[in-house]
Amino acid sequence: MTLEMVVFGVTFVVALGSSLAMVFARNAVHAALFLVIAQVALAVTFLLQGAYFVAALQIIVYAGAIMVLFLFVIMLLGVDKRDALIEPLPAQRPLAVGLGALLAAEVIYIVFKGIDLVGDAGGEAITALNRDPGNVLAVARVLFSRYLLPFEATSILLVVAVVGVMVLTRRISDVADLQTPEDLPAGAPVKEIAV
Amino acid sequence: MNWVIDLIGGPQTVIAIAKVLIVFASLLVLMILVVWAERRILADMQARIGPNRWGPFGLLQTLADGIKLITKEDFRPQLADRWTYAAAPVIAAVASFLAFAVVPFGDEVTIAGHRIDFILSDLNIGLLFFLAAGSIGVYGVALAGWSSGSKYPLLGAVRASAQMISYEIALGLSLIPIVLVSGSLSTKAIVAAQAGSVQNVTFFDGIPVLESISRYFEYVPNWYIWSQWPAFLIFLIAGIAETNRAPFDLPEAESELVAGYMTEYGGAKFLMFFLGEYLHIVTVSAMAVTLFFGGWNGPAPDFLGWVWPLAWFLFKTGLFVYLFVWLRATLPRLRYDRLMWLGWKRLIPASLLWIAVTAVVNIDNAQLSRNWKLGAFGVMFAVVMVWVGKGDPRLRSAVSPQRRLDGTT
Numbered sequence: 001m002t003l004e005m006v007v008f009g010v011t012f013v014v015a016l017g018s019s020l021a022m023v024f025a026r027n028a029v030h031a032a033l034f035l036v037i038a039q040v041a042l043a044v045t046f047l048l049q050g051a052y053f054v055a056a057l058q059i060i061v062y063a064g065a066i067m068v069l070f071l072f073v074i075m076l077l078g079v080d081k082r083d084a085l086i087e088p089l090p091a092q093r094p095l096a097v098g099l100g101a102l103l104a105a106e107v108i109y110i111v112f113k114g115i116d117l118v119g120d121a122g123g124e125a126i127t128a129l130n131r132d133p134g135n136v137l138a139v140a141r142v143l144f145s146r147y148l149l150p151f152e153a154t155s156i157l158l159v160v161a162v163v164g165v166m167v168l169t170r171r172i173s174d175v176a177d178l179q180t181p182e183d184l185p186a187g188a189p190v191k192e193i194a195v
Numbered sequence: 196m197n198w199v200i201d202l203i204g205g206p207q208t209v210i211a212i213a214k215v216l217i218v219f220a221s222l223l224v225l226m227i228l229v230v231w232a233e234r235r236i237l238a239d240m241q242a243r244i245g246p247n248r249w250g251p252f253g254l255l256q257t258l259a260d261g262i263k264l265i266t267k268e269d270f271r272p273q274l275a276d277r278w279t280y281a282a283a284p285v286i287a288a289v290a291s292f293l294a295f296a297v298v299p300f301g302d303e304v305t306i307a308g309h310r311i312d313f314i315l316s317d318l319n320i321g322l323l324f325f326l327a328a329g330s331i332g333v334y335g336v337a338l339a340g341w342s343s344g345s346k347y348p349l350l351g352a353v354r355a356s357a358q359m360i361s362y363e364i365a366l367g368l369s370l371i372p373i374v375l376v377s378g379s380l381s382t383k384a385i386v387a388a389q390a391g392s393v394q395n396v397t398f399f400d401g402i403p404v405l406e407s408i409s410r411y412f413e414y415v416p417n418w419y420i421w422s423q424w425p426a427f428l429i430f431l432i433a434g435i436a437e438t439n440r441a442p443f444d445l446p447e448a449e450s451e452l453v454a455g456y457m458t459e460y461g462g463a464k465f466l467m468f469f470l471g472e473y474l475h476i477v478t479v480s481a482m483a484v485t486l487f488f489g490g491w492n493g494p495a496p497d498f499l500g501w502v503w504p505l506a507w508f509l510f511k512t513g514l515f516v517y518l519f520v521w522l523r524a525t526l527p528r529l530r531y532d533r534l535m536w537l538g539w540k541r542l543i544p545a546s547l548l549w550i551a552v553t554a555v556v557n558i559d560n561a562q563l564s565r566n567w568k569l570g571a572f573g574v575m576f577a578v579v580m581v582w583v584g585k586g587d588p589r590l591r592s593a594v595s596p597q598r599r600l601d602g603t604t
Contacts, residue, residue: 003208029279029341036334056323064330068337068360075341076353134319136380 008048015041028074032067039063050130053139206309214315222295222474227257229473233520240524264469267462274344275459283342284460284467287335291474294328297321298481299383301491301505313491313505314383321382322370325482326363329437333359335471336439336446336456343459351455354531355439355446361538362436362443368546369429372553373419373486386490391417420487425549425576427487429542434479436538438472440519442526443534480515484508549576 015038022034039062046055129138143151231246231254238245246253271280301313318324333356340352374380377388392413420427436443447455457468484490493507529537552572 027276029276033279033338052318052320053323056320056327059327060323060330064327064333064363065360068330068333068356071334071337071341072353072356075337075349136319 004048008045011041011044011048014038015045029071032071032074035070036063036067039067050127051135053135210309210311211315214311218295218300218315219292222292222477223470225477226470226473227261228254229477229516230257230260230469232516233473233523236517236520237524240521261466264466265463269462269464272344272459276342276344279338279342280459281464283335283339284464284471285335286338287332287471288467288474290328290332290335291471291478293331294325294478295474295481296328297324297382298478298485299386299490300481300508302501304501312383313501317381317383319379319381321385322374322380325382325478326367326370329359329363329366332471332475333363335468339460339468340456343456345459347453348456348458351446351452351458354452355456358439358443358446358534358538359437361535362433362542365429365538365542365546366433366437368543368550369426369433370486371546371550372423372426375550375553375557376419376423382485382490385419386485386492389416389418389489390492416489416492418487418489422573423487423553425545425573426553427483429546429549430486431483433538433542434483435519435522436534438475438479438519440472440476441523442529444523444528445531445534476516476519477512480512480519481508483515484511545576548579552576 018034018037018041022031022038025031025034039058043055043058043063046052046058129135133141234256235245235253246256249255249259271277296315297318299312299314299317303310303312305311336355336359337352340348340350340355343349373385377385379385379388392415439446446452447457452458457465460468488511491504491508493503493511495503495507556572
């Protein structure tokens with residue numbers, strides 16, 4: 001038993017345990033925190049495979065940026081303990097069970113079939129790539145050559161989403177502010193809309 | 196003994212564990228010195244004496260304060276969220292310690308046939324690791340404020356998180372030009388790229404006049420600060436904001452928020468926050484030295500090989516810590532909307548512009564040397580920034596919603 005196996009075992013227990021704890025946590029903030037722990041554990045498994053770059057992204061993007069925003073929303077909206085137990089969407093639960101079963105079936109299929117598809121050579125090829133040009137260069141090469149178009153398209157999509165959210169959530173404090181410059185008499189001061 | 200070493204993974208693992216323990220202990224001792232130094236320097240700047248009772252020059256004062264804090268009663272507010280309240284200070288302190296793992300604090304040394312690097316872990320994603328540790332640090336602050344179950348901490352935490360997330364972007368963007376010119380994310384490689392004097396690199400190529408005077412530049416070190424000073428300024432400002440220090444110490448503005456997110460903390464838990472904050476100062480200083488001031492590079496005599504790089508690193512880092520204290524003694528606190536304005540509307544566009552400039556210069560290195568071009572663009576960049584920075588009245592009115600509603604722009 002190597003040190004690597006020990007680290008993997010600990011990470012495995014932490015990831016699975018915190019994922020379960022997330023599902024069963026009564027407090028929304030606690031659930032979010034357990035999800036953060038699960039994501040950090042996932043980053044450790046990436047590190048174990050020599051995928052440093054992916055591990056860093058996992059922590060910076062998911063644990064560092066996205067979950068902080070989640071936490072922010074939960075904290076500021078003050079999700080009450082009672083709220084968490086009321087089901088706003090009645091169809092949600094059976095649908096979740098159905099989709100969950102589908103996902104589980106998919107995972108089981110890939111675990112049993114995927115090893116045959118990839119083979120031992122697949123894992124070795126990735127390890128070799130991580131060692132020789134390094135994880136950063138290997139990711140950068142495919143990202144900026146073969147997958148450049150999807151990469152750029154995704155970034156544009158994200159920008160569009162951000163701008164869209166800004167426009168949709170823009171709160172207008174006073175109806176009088178809605179007036180457009182054309183409605184005003186000439187020379188009148190144009191009021192800007194407070195956001 | 197040997198079978199124990201083999202069991203835990205060979206001599207390299209033993210060296211790694213020993214390094215972690217030694218660096219951890221040294222950082223704790225260093226913290227005592229930094230806190231003492233800050234109090235003495237502040238006192239000096241305010242024409243006071245400062246702590247001078249315990250130990251020579253009051254050196255042991257911080258130790259006494261630490262013992263006092265640890266032996267204090269451990270309390271918990273009634274409305275606090277039990278586990279989160281306890282975990283928050285630990286997260287804050289650990290995140291600061293983590294960031295130091297990728298700081299190269301000296302050259303390598305060979306002991307008993309084993310090469311020992313003076314860096315905890317030379318990751319090929321060193322800079323990203325530094326950013327990742329910073330983004331984990333936000334949790335310590337946000338959770339502390341929320342879990343205290345009290346108003347002032349929550350307000351402080353919201354401010355702090357918003358500030359740290361905003362300035363994290365500028366901080367990350369200011370590192371990209373360095374990655375572009377050095378071609379690596381590894382901190383060790385970045386320090387290695389800054390070794391030697393400017394004379395030996397392509398600094399003077401292409402211009403005959405400059406080539407002839409290049410011998411006068413033998414003693415000018417080849418640091419990135421010469422060509423990358425706009426990135427350095429952005430890094431420094433964003434770094435100070437990341438550490439929540441003056442003039443960006445709004446999250447713990449004592450005149451408005453008692454002590455911000457750590458209002459409800461005391462004793463050993465408060466000590467953890469304190470430790471985390473001062474360690475963060477040291478880490479940001481060490482990063483500034485590593486990226487822009489040649490890291491541990493410096494003139495060294497032939498004897499005591501490994502001591503000089505370490506000494507140079509500590510000296511340069513110490514200068515930056517001094518700068519942090521100096522700023523605290525000098526500058527008034529920013530208004531909150533001004534802080535956000537500076538981060539989002541000035542630093543982020545400026546760093547994006549500088550990335551573009553560096554990238555363009557980096558493509559073509561045929562005639563003029565890159566560094567001269569970067570220097571020339573740097574001056575242009577400064578002119579543009581000053582011109583934009585003067586600000587038009589519309590932007591000034593934008594930070595005061597009340598004035599805009601009144602229509603008095």
